[in-house]
Structure formats: structure tokens, C-alpha cells
Amino acid sequence: MSERQGAAVVIIGGGVTGLSAGWWLARAGVDVLVLERGIVGWEASGRNGGGATHVYSPFGLEEQRLWPQMDELLGYPTEYQPYRIGVALTEPQLALARRWAEIGAMRGFRWEALDRRQLKELVPIVGDSAIGGTYLHFGGHANPQRTVQAYAWALQDHGGRILQHTTVTGLTVRGGRVTAVETTRGTFGADTVVVAAGPQTGLFADMLGVSLPLAPARVEMIATEPIPLMRCGGVAGNGLYGRQTLRGNLVYGGGPHEWINVPDMAAPDHPNTPLVRNLARRLAELFPGAAHVRLIRAWGGVVENTPDGLPVIDRLASPDNVILATMSSVGFGLSPAAGRGVSELVLHGRCQFADLSALSLGRFAETPPDWRERAGWVSAGTPVAGAAAGDGGGD
Amino acid sequence: MRREADPRSIAGKAPRPERHVAIVVVGGGAAGVAAAVEAAGAGVEVLLVDENPVDNDMMAMDVPLYFGQRMQPSVRNRALMLARVVESNPALTGAYEAGVDVQLGTCVWGAFVNGPTMQQLDAPMLGLADERRSWLVGYDRLIVATGARDVVLGFPGWERAGVMGANALFSLLTRYRALAARRVVVLGSGSLGLRTATRALEHGVDVAAIVEVAPRVRGDAQRARALEARGVPILTSHTVRDARGPVGEVESLVVVRVDDAAKPVAGSERELACDTVCLAVGLTPSVELLALAGARLRFDSALGGWVPALDEAVRTSVATVFAAGDCAGFHDGMLANPELARRQGRLAGLAAAESLGALGRREAALQRATLDGPPPTEPPGEVHGHWQAWLGSLIHAGGWEVNVCQCEEVTRRELVETRPPRYLTWQSPQMSARSLDTLLRDGPINQDQIKRLTRAGMGPCQSRRCREQVALLLARATGTPVDRIPLPTFRPPIRPLPLSVLWPGDEPPAMRGDWVSWFGIPTQFSPHWEAGMAIDEPTAHGRLILSDE
Numbered sequence: 001m002s003e004r005q006g007a008a009v010v011i012i013g014g015g016v017t018g019l020s021a022g023w024w025l026a027r028a029g030v031d032v033l034v035l036e037r038g039i040v041g042w043e044a045s046g047r048n049g050g051g052a053t054h055v056y057s058p059f060g061l062e063e064q065r066l067w068p069q070m071d072e073l074l075g076y077p078t079e080y081q082p083y084r085i086g087v088a089l090t091e092p093q094l095a096l097a098r099r100w101a102e103i104g105a106m107r108g109f110r111w112e113a114l115d116r117r118q119l120k121e122l123v124p125i126v127g128d129s130a131i132g133g134t135y136l137h138f139g140g141h142a143n144p145q146r147t148v149q150a151y152a153w154a155l156q157d158h159g160g161r162i163l164q165h166t167t168v169t170g171l172t173v174r175g176g177r178v179t180a181v182e183t184t185r186g187t188f189g190a191d192t193v194v195v196a197a198g199p200q201t202g203l204f205a206d207m208l209g210v211s212l213p214l215a216p217a218r219v220e221m222i223a224t225e226p227i228p229l230m231r232c233g234g235v236a237g238n239g240l241y242g243r244q245t246l247r248g249n250l251v252y253g254g255g256p257h258e259w260i261n262v263p264d265m266a267a268p269d270h271p272n273t274p275l276v277r278n279l280a281r282r283l284a285e286l287f288p289g290a291a292h293v294r295l296i297r298a299w300g301g302v303v304e305n306t307p308d309g310l311p312v313i314d315r316l317a318s319p320d321n322v323i324l325a326t327m328s329s330v331g332f333g334l335s336p337a338a339g340r341g342v343s344e345l346v347l348h349g350r351c352q353f354a355d356l357s358a359l360s361l362g363r364f365a366e367t368p369p370d371w372r373e374r375a376g377w378v379s380a381g382t383p384v385a386g387a388a389a390g391d392g393g394g395d
Numbered sequence: 396m397r398r399e400a401d402p403r404s405i406a407g408k409a410p411r412p413e414r415h416v417a418i419v420v421v422g423g424g425a426a427g428v429a430a431a432v433e434a435a436g437a438g439v440e441v442l443l444v445d446e447n448p449v450d451n452d453m454m455a456m457d458v459p460l461y462f463g464q465r466m467q468p469s470v471r472n473r474a475l476m477l478a479r480v481v482e483s484n485p486a487l488t489g490a491y492e493a494g495v496d497v498q499l500g501t502c503v504w505g506a507f508v509n510g511p512t513m514q515q516l517d518a519p520m521l522g523l524a525d526e527r528r529s530w531l532v533g534y535d536r537l538i539v540a541t542g543a544r545d546v547v548l549g550f551p552g553w554e555r556a557g558v559m560g561a562n563a564l565f566s567l568l569t570r571y572r573a574l575a576a577r578r579v580v581v582l583g584s585g586s587l588g589l590r591t592a593t594r595a596l597e598h599g600v601d602v603a604a605i606v607e608v609a610p611r612v613r614g615d616a617q618r619a620r621a622l623e624a625r626g627v628p629i630l631t632s633h634t635v636r637d638a639r640g641p642v643g644e645v646e647s648l649v650v651v652r653v654d655d656a657a658k659p660v661a662g663s664e665r666e667l668a669c670d671t672v673c674l675a676v677g678l679t680p681s682v683e684l685l686a687l688a689g690a691r692l693r694f695d696s697a698l699g700g701w702v703p704a705l706d707e708a709v710r711t712s713v714a715t716v717f718a719a720g721d722c723a724g725f726h727d728g729m730l731a732n733p734e735l736a737r738r739q740g741r742l743a744g745l746a747a748a749e750s751l752g753a754l755g756r757r758e759a760a761l762q763r764a765t766l767d768g769p770p771p772t773e774p775p776g777e778v779h780g781h782w783q784a785w786l787g788s789l790i791h792a793g794g795w796e797v798n799v800c801q802c803e804e805v806t807r808r809e810l811v812e813t814r815p816p817r818y819l820t821w822q823s824p825q826m827s828a829r830s831l832d833t834l835l836r837d838g839p840i841n842q843d844q845i846k847r848l849t850r851a852g853m854g855p856c857q858s859r860r861c862r863e864q865v866a867l868l869l870a871r872a873t874g875t876p877v878d879r880i881p882l883p884t885f886r887p888p889i890r891p892l893p894l895s896v897l898w899p900g901d902e903p904p905a906m907r908g909d910w911v912s913w914f915g916i917p918t919q920f921s922p923h924w925e926a927g928m929a930i931d932e933p934t935a936h937g938r939l940i941l942s943d944e
Contacts, residue, residue, distance in 0.1 A: 165839075254911070268511065273516065281902065297888075330920075
């Protein structure tokens with residue numbers, strides 16, 4: 001294939017991390033090109049719980065700072081809504097909810113404990129089974145589908161380019177640098193390459209002789225018909241994550257994941273299992289007042305995890321113009337900050353607003369090749385050709 | 396070294412079916428019953444499920460058919476409706492007598508099969524439900540005979556009670572004997588429209604008119620003349636301007652003559668008194684279960700749109716799944732001659748039984764030879780051009796401020812301008828600059844993407860009332876052939892079911908004990924500034940770690 005118009009920065013993967021990074025770069029006037037195998041945000045980036053409450057992360061403070069501004073910065077709606085409520089049905093659940101709140105408090109955020117009466121006032125569909133909860137005056141949630149599209153459009157508005165339906169097939173390395181990205185629609189020259197390809201990020205690392213331990217897994221979610229809007233839609237608990245959307249749908253996930261085998265570059269299917277029933281049960285337990293509400297859809301997605309569940313956001317030593325960016329299954333909420341962090345790695349060689357040393361690839365230098373076996377993170381089936389995965393994190 | 400499997404993963408606790416059956420047939424119409432009887436005759440265990448009588452609340456949501464609130468209160472009497480479903484379909488009794496396990500009032504809301512990203516199921520299985528509970532049934536072979544749905548096209552006032560589909564009207568009229576309509580206007584003069592009008596008259600329902608956008612009657616001329624002889628005007632070259640009446644009801648339908656360009660002719664409006672407007676423009680195969688079962692679908696306009704790819708034994712691309720009857724492809728010939736569906740059903744039953752080894756090859760071939768070939772019929776023609784003609788005339792007569800999606804209240808204009816939903820009250824210059832045209836620059840049109848942006852098709856009717864009109868409108872607005880617009884995905888549950896019905900009563904202890912909201916990796920959510928501290932969700936295996944460990 002012929003050489004096509006490359007870019008200063010070529011980003012592999014049109015998921016939420018790659019799009020955010022591309023948007024930050026385009027905003028800074030950088031010539032950026034995003035290559036996406038399918039449609040932007042089509043995998044886990046656009047199908048997740050929409051949570052934006054990750055203050056534990058090195059990106060956490062920036063996440064909290066940026067979300068309230070995102071609609072304005074992007075010029076498109078993200079449906080961001082502030083605050084979170086944690087509902088507990090058991091003492092261990094209450095301890096967990098409080099723990100989340102206390103981590104926020106350590107970062108200077110405010111929260112308060114809710115008793116059953118206060119909880120019922122705020123969340124009328126909880127029942128007598130709720131023993132208490134937390135109200136976080138921080139965190140929030142947004143609409144993943146709308147947000148990924150907003151990043152993509154805003155990136156274009158700043159002069160960046162996105163090529164959809166373009167699968168990357170190889171990386172051209174010359175003189176210790178990646179000089180071009182090879183795709184099904186030609187070869188694109190690049191000064192810097194960002195790999196934000198979700199579960200496939202490891203395959204690109206492999207191409208460069210770098211080991212990035214990633215285990216893909218399938219997870220699923222359910223959505224109900226709309227019900228009247230609650231004062232705060234960011235309500236979760238009972239082993240579920242999720243939110244009430246601004247339309248009124250209850251959208252929740254949780255429960256067993258399925259470790260699957262290494263994806264190739266093809267788009268995955270997104271099956272559900274009968275686990276949708278178990279999810280329905282937990283949702284009805286969490287919200288007995290909504291037990292009569294109808295489930296109208298469910299979906300599944302593929303996400304990736306590193307051995308410690310933390311992101312890898314790092315610039316490779318060699319080739320030294322490549323940045324790896326996987327959010328280890330928790331990418332959506334952190335995307336405003338993570339994308340900014342990646343853009344700074346591109347522009348300045350380091351992230352100026354956060355210490356990313358905990359997210360370096362070097363921490364896995366001693367990880368044995370059979371780490372998945374050791375962790376029990378293995379698929380039941382034999383490796384299957386055609387198994388593939390998404391472009392970003394779930395949350 | 397391999398340790399135990401991740402206890403928070405699905406390994407070892409994948410949901411199991413409460414029952415396993417050799418052959419499950421879904422749909423108790425002509426094709427489904429024939430398939431079930433044929434397979435049972437070969438000595439195979441067969442379960443036949445049919446969702447009739449449909450739960451009254453679901454009917455009110457226009458699921459599975461476009462009932463348009465034209466049910467009499469008697470549909471609330473399930474025992475009575477069950478009796479009528481059996482009475483109106485004597486073949487069901489025949490199936491029961493042939494040894495088929497017949498379960499009525501039972502819908503299928505999901506099909507779950509292993510694939511590249513799902514490997515934990517013991518067997519392919521279906522999710523079933525009645526009005527009280529849901530359960531899982533494993534199968535060796537699945538025969539899908541789920542019929543067809545009405546193609547729905549909107550006009551001003553189509554949200555009113557009394558606007559309904561022809562298949563739903565047939566169902567209420569003949570299956571339930573519970574149609575609450577006195578005087579109906581039928582839209583469409585093809586076989587479907589003429590038949591609807593004829594049936595309505597036979598059952599004592601007045602037919603105010605048949606309205607047809609084409610310049611000529613599309614169906615059988617003799618049948619049309621018979622209807623005219625009974626006083627039913629057939630208004631060709633006409634379309635609908637709007638449905639009128641007091642709040643939420645239909646009292647009349649205003650129709651208008653159209654010119655060669657499908658545009659309304661000024662001054663030609665006429666108001667037809669009616670309480671019901673029946674869309675009989677076309678039917679499209681109900682393929683959602685086939686899609687979930689993994690069958691490859693292809694577009695064939697002559698068969699009503701997206702249909703399963705089938706071999707001569709009516710086997711789909713999935714070796715264990717067969718399709719028969721209207722869901723395998725609908726055309727006017729199917730309507731005229733139920734033998735076609737019956738024959739497909741018998742073929743499916745034979746093929747499924749043979750594939751299980753219940754019939755030898757020779758025996759199966761002999762049986763097949765007893766099936767008459769399909770009677771000669773006119774080769775079916777494409778239908779989407781005609782549907783587009785209807786849509787074009789409705790746009791000319793009714794404008795762009797008409798809902799294309801009722802559940803989510805998305806208008807035609809909002810769809811083609813890819814507006815975010817009104818409740819967001821979002822405005823920005825950037826958003827205003829985006830449209831179908833700008834999307835087209837980035838790639839081919841994709842109905843699922845438009846759905847996410849506008850919400851058209853995301854409501855409780857699960858896009859049964861808007862799927863086709865959204866596709867037709869997108870095709871029209873972008874100049875894309877409708878077959879090039881990818882079929883939007885179907886997701887389980889394909890019937891909107893209450894959480895309390897889906898709720899499994901049989902959850903194993905491990906499911907409960909090891910349930911976590913995300914992966915349960917203790918370091919995943921640990922505060923980065925406190926090295927070594929982990930936070931773990933409470934499970935039977937894990938514990939909440941509150942301090943440094």
C-alpha cells in the first residue's frame with residue numbers, strides 16, 4: 001500500500017483514552033491522526049457504567065477538576081452529573097462504601113454518612129433492606145456513548161483527523177524509532193505513536209519486542225426502561241456499578257467476568273450470558289421499589305487488565321517515540337485526565353500534573369510469562385482465532 | 396504452576412439450564428406446529444413454546460406486535476385468552492396429541508451460545524419466561540418460527556390509541572377475539588391490506604376506506620373489486636395527512652391525494668371518520684431470536700428485509716438452528732397460502748430430527764419426497780421501494796416534525812440532524828454544525844451509531860415501531876441503498892421483562908458468595924499515595940482490607 005498523509009502523532013485506537021489524548025493534542029495545535037478499526041468508542045469505551053469517581057488514581061484529582069468543565073471544553077454534551085451515593089444492604093457493603101468515601105476525604109473531598117431515612121429521601125426506590133449509605137460531594141457520572149463521540153468531534157474541530165474502519169497491521173521501525181504505521185488503508189508516517197488499543201495494546205507491544213502483560217475479559221451490563229429521575233442519578237451498591245441516566249434508565253453492571261483468550265485485531269462479538277438474570281436480581285435487591293421495572297437491553301464488552309489492575313501509561317525506552325496507554329479496564333471516568341497525561345508524555349516526555357511512576361511498564365519487568373495461569377486468570381476454552389476485543393476501559 | 400481459577404470469574408458457576416430438550420421450537424404458528432409434529436413423529440423430544448396469550452402489559456407496550464391499544468378489556472382474563480388461543484389454532488391440540496410438550500403463554504427472551512468471547516456455557520440455551528418467572532432451557536436443536544412484524548410508518552397523530560398494525564389486528568381479531576375497533580381505515584392495498592379489510596368486514600368491523608399511495612391497487616384485483624362491491628372505497632394515489640381526535644384517541648383520519656411526485660394535492664383532503672387506523676403496508680421477518688442464536692442474516696427486499704441465510708434444509712449458518720415460516724422470509728405468497736409455511740416447518744422438523752440421528756438419511760429423504768413442492772406463485776418482488784414511496788408521501792404530507800421513534804420522542808428532523816435528545820436542552824455551535832452529512836464523511840451510515848446519538852430505537856418497545864422507518868429515513872436522507880445500512884443489533888432480553896420476572900430463583904451459593912462489582916483485583920482501586928494498601932470487595936473468598944497489609 002502507498003504512503004498516505006501521516007501525522008506528527010498517530011494514535012492507534014479510537015477508544016476513550018486515545019480520543020481524549022488526541023483531543024488534548026489537537027487542542028495544543030499538534031497534527032494528530034487517530035486510527036480506529038471500527039467506529040469510535042464502539043467497544044468498552046462507549047459501553048460502560050459511566051462512573052467518574054476515581055480519586056485513588058494518580059489521575060484522580062485531575063479527573064475531579066476536569067469533569068465539571070468537559071461539556072464546555074468539548075463543545076458537545078457528555079451528560080456529566082456530579083456526586084455519588086453509595087447504598088449498603090449489609091455491614092461489609094457499608095464498610096466498603098465508607099472506605100471509598102474515606103479515600104476521597106484523604107484527598108480533601110467531603111462526604112457524609114446517610115442513615116436509612118436519609119437514603120430513602122434521596123433514593124426513593126431503596127427499600128427497608130438498605131442499612132445506610134454514603135453521599136459523596138465529589139465524583140459523578142457521564143454518558144459514555146455521548147462522551148466518546150464528543151471527544152471525536154472536538155478532536156476534529158481542532159483540526160485532528162480520525163480514520164474509522166482502518167485496522168493497523170504493523171509498525172515500521174527504522175533507526176530505533178517507529179517511523180510509520182501500516183494499516184489496511186495504507187501506511188501513515190508518524191513522529192510519535194500512541195498505542196491505546198485496549199486489549200490489543202499488548203499485541204502492538206509484542207511487535208516492538210516489548211512485553212506488556214494484559215489479560216482480556218468479557219463483562220456485561222443491563223439497562224431498564226426509564227423511571228422518574230432521582231435527585232442524584234449516581235447511585236450504586238450491592239455489588240453493582242452504574243447510574244440512572246438523564247433519560248431515567250437504570251444502567252448497571254457487576255458480577256462474574258469471563259477471562260478470555262488473547263484477541264487478534266478483529267472486532268469482537270458482544271454476547272451476553274444468562275448472567276443478565278443475576279444482574280437483574282441484584283438490581284431489584286438494591287432497588288426493591290423498581291423490581292417491577294422492565295429490563296429492555298443488556299450488552300457485553302471486552303476489557304483488559306494488567307496483573308495489578310492498574311494502568312500502564314508509559315513512554316518506551318526503545319523505540320523511544322512510542323507511548324503505551326492501557327487503563328486496565330478503568331478508563332472511561334479517568335479519560336479526561338489520562339488523555340491529558342498521555343498528551344503531556346508526547347509533548348514534554350513526562351506528565352507535568354501527576355506522578356505516573358506507579359503506572360510504568362517497568363513494574364512488570366519480572367512478571368513471568370505464565371502470570372495468567374498463576375493468577376487463575378485463564379479462559380476455560382482453548383485459544384480461539386477470531387476472539388478479539390475493544391478499545392478502552394470499562395468502569 | 397496453576398492455581399485455582401479466579402473465584403470472582405464465571406469459571407465453574409456459569410448459569411445452568413433447569414431443563415434440557417432435544418429440540419425446542421419457538422412459535423406455534425403454522426410453521427412451528429408443523430416442525431414440532433414432524434420432529435415428534437420421528438421420536439424426538441420436542442418442546443414447543445408460544446408466547447400467546449401475550450401478557451397484557453406487554454401488549455400495551457406494542458410488544459411483540461403493534462397492538463395500538465385496541466385490545467378489549469377481556470385480554471386481561473388470561474384463562475379465557477388461553478382457551479381462545481387453543482381454540483383458534485386447532486393444530487396446537489394436534490401437536491399436543493403427537494407428544495409435543497406445548498407451553499403457551501411462554502416467551503423466549505434470549506438465546507445464549509458459546510463463541511469466541513464466551514466459552515463457559517454447558518450447552519446452547521434459551522431464556523424463557525411467563526408472566527411470573529424466567530428460566531433457562533438447553534437445547535440440541537432450535538427451530539425458530541417466530542413469524543413477522545408489522546412495518547410501521549409514522550404520521551402526525553400516530554401516537555394515538557387506535558393506530559395499529561395488520562398482524563396485530565389479525566391476532567386480536569382471530570386469535571383473541573378481542574379487537575376493540577368499530578371502524579377502521581386500512582393503509583396499504585397489497586395482499587396484506589386487502590386481506591385485512593376482508594377479515595375486518597367478516598368480523599363485523601366497518602372498513603371506512605383502503606388508502607394506497609400507489610396509483611393502482613397492488614393486490615389481487617378481484618378481491619379489491621369484491622371489497623368495493625361491499626362499499627369499501629379504495630383511495631389510490633392517496634396518503635395520510637394526520638390522525639385526529641380527542642386527547643390520545645382516533646376519531647378521524649385525514650387523507651390527501653398525491654401527485655406523481657408523491658406530494659399532496661392542495662384541496663384534495665378528505666376526513667374519514669374511524670376509530671382505528673391499520674398499517675398494512677408490509678411485514679418484516681421477526682429475526683431477533685435468530686440473531687441472538689448466531690444465525691447469519693442477509694438482506695432480501697423480496698422477503699421483507701433481513702432474513703436468515705438458509706440452506707435447502709432450512710438450516711441457518713449455525714448448524715443447530717433452523718428457521719421456518721414468516722421469520723425466514725415473508726412475501727405475499729405466504730399470506731395467500733399457509734401451506735408454504737407448513738412445508739418449511741415440516742422440512743425444519745425433518746432436518747432437525749435427521750441431524751440428531753433420529754431419522755436415517757434414506758428415511759428422511761423419503762419423508763421429504765412426500766412434501767409437495769411449493770405451488771407455483773408469482774416470484775415475489777422487492778418491497779422497500781414501495782415502503783419508501785409511502786414514507787416519502789408521509790413526509791410530504793406530514794412534515795419533518797413527526798416522531799420517528801415514539802418511545803424516545805425523536806422526530807424525523809432530529810434524526811437526520813442527529814440532534815441530542817431534547818431533555819438535554821443542549822445547544823452549541825459545534826453541535827449545530829454536526830449532521831448526517833458530517834457523519835457520512837467519517838464512514839458509512841450506521842443505524843446503531845445514530846441510535847446512540849439521537850436515542851431513536853432505544854425505548855421500551857425495543858425499536859419494534861421504529862426500526863424500519865429509521866432505516867428507511869436514513870437511507871433516504873443519505874442516498875444510501877437501504878440494504879447497505881447495517882442491521883442494528885438485537886440485545887437480550889428481546890422481550891421487555893420486569894426485573895422481578897427475570898430474577899433467578901435458583902442462584903448457586905458461589906454466585907452470591909463471590910460476587911464483586913468489578914474484577915476484585917485488590918490493588919486496582921488502592922490509593923496510589925499509600926503504597927501497599929489494598930481495597931477489596933467483601934466476598935466469601937476475599938475480605939475488606941481497611942489497613943495496610
